[in-house]
Amino acid sequence: MNTLGIYIHVPFCGKKCGYCDFYSVCYSKVQAELYVEAVSRNITHYSDNSRKVDTIYFGGGTPSLLRNDQLSFIIEAICNNFDLDPEAEITLEANPSTLTPEKLTDLRKAGINRLSIGVQSMCDAELKLLGRNHTSERASQAVYDAAKAGFTNISCDLMIGIPTQSSESLKESIKLLSELPIHHVSAYILNIEEGTPFDCKEIRTSLPDEDETAEQYLITVNELGRYGFAQYEVSNFARKGFESRHNSRYWMCDEYLGIGPAAHSCYKGKRFAVPRDIETFINSPVQPVTITDENPCGFEEYAMLRLRLSEGLSLSDVSEHRESIEKKLPPLIKAGYVKYDGEHVSLTPEGFLVSNSVIESLIF
Amino acid sequence: MANDKIRNFCIIAHIDHGKSTLADRILEKTETVAIRDMEDQLLDNMDIERERGITIKARAVRLKYTANDGEDYIFNLIDTPGHVDFNYEVSRSLAACEGAILVVDASQGIEAQTLANTYLAIEHDLEVVPVVNKIDLPSADPERVCNEVENVIGIPAMDAPKISAKMGINIEEVLERIVTDIPAPKGDTEKPLKALIFDSYYDSYKGVIIYVRIKEGRVKVGDNIRLMATGAVFTVVEAGFMDATSLVNNGSLEAGEVGYIAASIKSIGDTRVGDTVTNNDEPCDEPLPGYRKVNPMVFSGIYPADGAKYGDLREALEKLQLNDASLSFEPETSIALGFGFRCGFLGLLHMEIIQERLEREYNLDLITTAPSVIYKVTMTNGEIQYIDNPTNYPDPSLIQTAEEPMVKASILSPSDYVGSIMELCQDRRGIFKDMKYLDDTRVELHYELPLNEIVYDFFDVLKSRTKGYASFDYEMLGYKPSKLVKLDILLNGDIVDALSFIIHADSAYTRARKIAEKLKDNIPRQMFEVPIQAAIGGKIIARETVKAMRKDVLAKCYGGDITRKKKLLEKQKEGKKRMRQLGTVEVPQEAFMSVLKLDS
Numbered sequence: 001m002n003t004l005g006i007y008i009h010v011p012f013c014g015k016k017c018g019y020c021d022f023y024s025v026c027y028s029k030v031q032a033e034l035y036v037e038a039v040s041r042n043i044t045h046y047s048d049n050s051r052k053v054d055t056i057y058f059g060g061g062t063p064s065l066l067r068n069d070q071l072s073f074i075i076e077a078i079c080n081n082f083d084l085d086p087e088a089e090i091t092l093e094a095n096p097s098t099l100t101p102e103k104l105t106d107l108r109k110a111g112i113n114r115l116s117i118g119v120q121s122m123c124d125a126e127l128k129l130l131g132r133n134h135t136s137e138r139a140s141q142a143v144y145d146a147a148k149a150g151f152t153n154i155s156c157d158l159m160i161g162i163p164t165q166s167s168e169s170l171k172e173s174i175k176l177l178s179e180l181p182i183h184h185v186s187a188y189i190l191n192i193e194e195g196t197p198f199d200c201k202e203i204r205t206s207l208p209d210e211d212e213t214a215e216q217y218l219i220t221v222n223e224l225g226r227y228g229f230a231q232y233e234v235s236n237f238a239r240k241g242f243e244s245r246h247n248s249r250y251w252m253c254d255e256y257l258g259i260g261p262a263a264h265s266c267y268k269g270k271r272f273a274v275p276r277d278i279e280t281f282i283n284s285p286v287q288p289v290t291i292t293d294e295n296p297c298g299f300e301e302y303a304m305l306r307l308r309l310s311e312g313l314s315l316s317d318v319s320e321h322r323e324s325i326e327k328k329l330p331p332l333i334k335a336g337y338v339k340y341d342g343e344h345v346s347l348t349p350e351g352f353l354v355s356n357s358v359i360e361s362l363i364f
Numbered sequence: 365m366a367n368d369k370i371r372n373f374c375i376i377a378h379i380d381h382g383k384s385t386l387a388d389r390i391l392e393k394t395e396t397v398a399i400r401d402m403e404d405q406l407l408d409n410m411d412i413e414r415e416r417g418i419t420i421k422a423r424a425v426r427l428k429y430t431a432n433d434g435e436d437y438i439f440n441l442i443d444t445p446g447h448v449d450f451n452y453e454v455s456r457s458l459a460a461c462e463g464a465i466l467v468v469d470a471s472q473g474i475e476a477q478t479l480a481n482t483y484l485a486i487e488h489d490l491e492v493v494p495v496v497n498k499i500d501l502p503s504a505d506p507e508r509v510c511n512e513v514e515n516v517i518g519i520p521a522m523d524a525p526k527i528s529a530k531m532g533i534n535i536e537e538v539l540e541r542i543v544t545d546i547p548a549p550k551g552d553t554e555k556p557l558k559a560l561i562f563d564s565y566y567d568s569y570k571g572v573i574i575y576v577r578i579k580e581g582r583v584k585v586g587d588n589i590r591l592m593a594t595g596a597v598f599t600v601v602e603a604g605f606m607d608a609t610s611l612v613n614n615g616s617l618e619a620g621e622v623g624y625i626a627a628s629i630k631s632i633g634d635t636r637v638g639d640t641v642t643n644n645d646e647p648c649d650e651p652l653p654g655y656r657k658v659n660p661m662v663f664s665g666i667y668p669a670d671g672a673k674y675g676d677l678r679e680a681l682e683k684l685q686l687n688d689a690s691l692s693f694e695p696e697t698s699i700a701l702g703f704g705f706r707c708g709f710l711g712l713l714h715m716e717i718i719q720e721r722l723e724r725e726y727n728l729d730l731i732t733t734a735p736s737v738i739y740k741v742t743m744t745n746g747e748i749q750y751i752d753n754p755t756n757y758p759d760p761s762l763i764q765t766a767e768e769p770m771v772k773a774s775i776l777s778p779s780d781y782v783g784s785i786m787e788l789c790q791d792r793r794g795i796f797k798d799m800k801y802l803d804d805t806r807v808e809l810h811y812e813l814p815l816n817e818i819v820y821d822f823f824d825v826l827k828s829r830t831k832g833y834a835s836f837d838y839e840m841l842g843y844k845p846s847k848l849v850k851l852d853i854l855l856n857g858d859i860v861d862a863l864s865f866i867i868h869a870d871s872a873y874t875r876a877r878k879i880a881e882k883l884k885d886n887i888p889r890q891m892f893e894v895p896i897q898a899a900i901g902g903k904i905i906a907r908e909t910v911k912a913m914r915k916d917v918l919a920k921c922y923g924g925d926i927t928r929k930k931k932l933l934e935k936q937k938e939g940k941k942r943m944r945q946l947g948t949v950e951v952p953q954e955a956f957m958s959v960l961k962l963d964s
Binding site: 189210211213217234249250256264266271273292293300301304305331332335337352353354355356358359360361363 | 889890891892912913914915916917918924925926927929930932933934936937940948
């Protein structure tokens with residue numbers, strides 16, 4: 001029996017960031033209580049003691065807004081209903097401003113062993129523009145405190161293409177990040193999502209242009225590499241052995257069960273999603289789901305996901321498509337987008353930058 | 365009905381000067397149509413006609429009018445196309461009449477097309493009855509306009525009815541003038557049948573309906589008729605007239621009358637406008653004068669945006685051709701655009717109308733190539749070739765002389781714009797012929813212009829440079845030797861056949877640069893850099909580059925929403941389907957269309 005990852009979507013934020021289109025609502029104590037109960041109910045619903053759970057991921061939202069006992073309650077529920085691996089990777093996304101030394105100690109106690117901290121930038125002007133409620137100093141402090149509290153697997157989010165961001169300020173952010181006791185960096189290019197407060201002329205016109213953003217991405221890959229964070233996915237970099245095990249499930253077509261409003265699952269041969277509505281989630285005995293894919297992990301999806309990894313796609317795994325893929329490679333290799341060693345097709349950093357087009361041209 | 369109680373007439377007017385409105389008022393006054401059935405501008409029954417305010421195909425309608433003399437008269441109102449593209453059809457409509465009402469806008473005066481059509485009417489010995497319309501407008505100056513009519517056309521106009529078709533003012537006066545000023549038709553009913561075809565259309569139940577003016581003799585149901593140009597013989601099934609909304613089959617028509625004949629005619633190709641209908645058993649000696657086969661002047665490749673719609677496009681063209689014998693098409697293949705048709709049109713407006721009807725009535729998404737005229741090329745071996753598709757233009761080393769069609773253009777405009785009009789005509793290689801003042805403020809300019817210089821955007825530019833005041837008309841002049849070159853467009857080093865065109869050597873460089881720029885703006889950045897080149901022979905004369913895209917990535921993968929990611933990729937793939945794949949270059953439809961609209 002395959003192992004399973006569990007994703008818990010915690011849809012609460014102290015304050016919504018202008019660029020974010022993940023589902024979240026304003027934190028309320030009462031709603032959080034009801035939410036935790038609903039999560040527990042759902043864990044019981046999906047109960048399967050024969051399944052070994054080896055990753056848990058609290059995403060959001062701002063999961064660090066949950067109290068220690070609430071997190072413990074959820075982890076215990078998982079433990080009671082599944083075969084929780086003692087070595088499981090248990091990640092919590094956290095806003096630096098919520099991470100006090102006491103909170104960090106509590107999180108350790110609750111069983112969290114990996115933190116993903118939303119640092120975004122180490123430049124205060126950029127943080128202000130993003131509407132973040134912390135400074136770079138606060139973020140540094142949070143990381144140090146986390147290390148002190150015993151966290152040995154810390155990831156930080158870094159954002160590329162922030163309005164007004166320059167290559168220099170980006171390099172500086174990376175340098176400062178790399179000096180912290182962290183093991184993993186998720187570096188995302190800011191994408192203006194439709195309908196978010198950032199979806200406006202003022203922001204759009206102050207963004208670095210396509211060429212500048214591309215340059216920044218390549219700088220990121222290069223600089224992080226220099227500091228010992230190897231790229232293993234389009235947006236993810238890690239010191240050796242610290243690749244995110246939970247996120248890797250997404251890219252490997254492994255199973256994961258999502259609980260909470262807006263959570264996605266790939267479970268028992270289907271992909272499904274929970275509606276983006278906290279009330280519905282809280283008030284339903286079992287979370288309602290919409291099937292988004294009856295037949296996931298076919299060739300196209302498998303190849304699409306593998307090609308997002310630095311390791312690339314092994315053509316032996318898709319042997320019936322080998323010929324057609326090989327035929328398309330020469331111009332892509334010539335342009336420096338793709339590498340091919342006769343077995344693995346993988347994208348270069350330049351290729352990752354245009355990965356939609358490269359992947360689309362290879363798999364369709 | 366005795367001939368002296370019949371009046372056959374048409375209305376000549378510039379676009380927007382009120383022809384259709386006047387026709388509506390006449391229909392109303394003669395109670396041909398009950399008011400409740402009136403739909404504004406009844407005669408123009410194609411959507412496009414109504415929207416553009418122009419009449420594309422001639423129509424005819426029979427009206428009954430009781431005049432002030434107490435007698436009942438039959439009016440046959442023949443609606444004429446107003447545009448130069450349909451010049452020949454206009455001339456045939458005029459040939460079916462004894463008189464024409466010339467409608468002139470009381471504030472704008474005479475326009476180029478009105479003038480051209482009025483001269484045509486005078487050539488056909490028609491009695492021209494001027495009418496000054498829109499007297500209700502504050503800017504109306506009927507006196508000045510009457511003067512203009514007298515000076516420019518040379519017909520008395522001071523006592524012309526001054527009307528407002530819109531407000532229904534003085535319409536009776538127009539009706540009385542039709543009775544008093546326009547002669548009754550002549551024609552001997554005892555002679556062998558001689559009838560002029562001035563229009564036809566295809567009816568899916570009755571076959572081709574031909575609109576005729578009986579010049580001599582009579583025709584009745586059961587007669588065997590012969591169409592003299594094609595020699596085709598048919599038996600008459602219906603003969604009658606048109607009221608405002610339907611055909612009225614009254615069994616026969618005789619000299620002087622205007623009406624329709626249905627004879628189970630399958631193909632509109634048999635019924636050519638201008639041809640003579642006679643009785644097969646008792647034929648007339650010779651056909652009516654003036655018949656000619658109309659030839660397309662402007663050609664363009666029409667391709668379905670979606671290659672799978674090729675069959676639909678063919679079907680649509682076939683259907684349009686049922687009603688429009690002047691539309692020609694034959695299959696054509698382009699490396700860039702796949703399977704499509706080379707279509708021939710009478711002129712630019714005709715081309716636009718066909719394209720619009722294909723898109724609107726047949727729901728087709730089209731890519732059209734730049735319009736081309738027919739070039740006459742004499743090869744070094746003496747052979748003469750007519751080239752209507754730039755792709756087929758011979759290698760320059762094999763050409764002895766190349767000639768291009770010329771037109772005589774007449775432009776009417778307020779005198780303020782003379783400078784910019786002259787500049788435009790000069791830019792388009794025009795040769796100035798003469799200029800005359802129609803009155804203190806309006807001029808008429810004559811230019812000799814190459815047809816290929818006006819097939820793109822001449823009229824649009826003329827309009828914009830004169831704030832819409834200038835009017836324009838042209839007639840063919842024949843061929844003239846010219847320094848022509850074939851300009852090729854290359855994407856990523858490969859010639860895109862659909863973008864090639866023939867141009868005068870002196871304009872080639874400017875045009876090449878504009879096209880390269882347009883393409884650069886309309887081809888999206890893609891994975892690879894796309895060089896755009898314009899070349900004559902092997903020589904590159906313009907170059908632009910679409911830089912390779914730098915960023916096209918879905919960075920986020922939080923929460924494992926893989927389905928969204930996959931859907932986005934699928935959407936991207938669908939988007940590319942609508943593009944033309946030329947080698948490694950993906951060219952959106954708009955890029956092909958953008959080069960057709962180069963602003964000056």
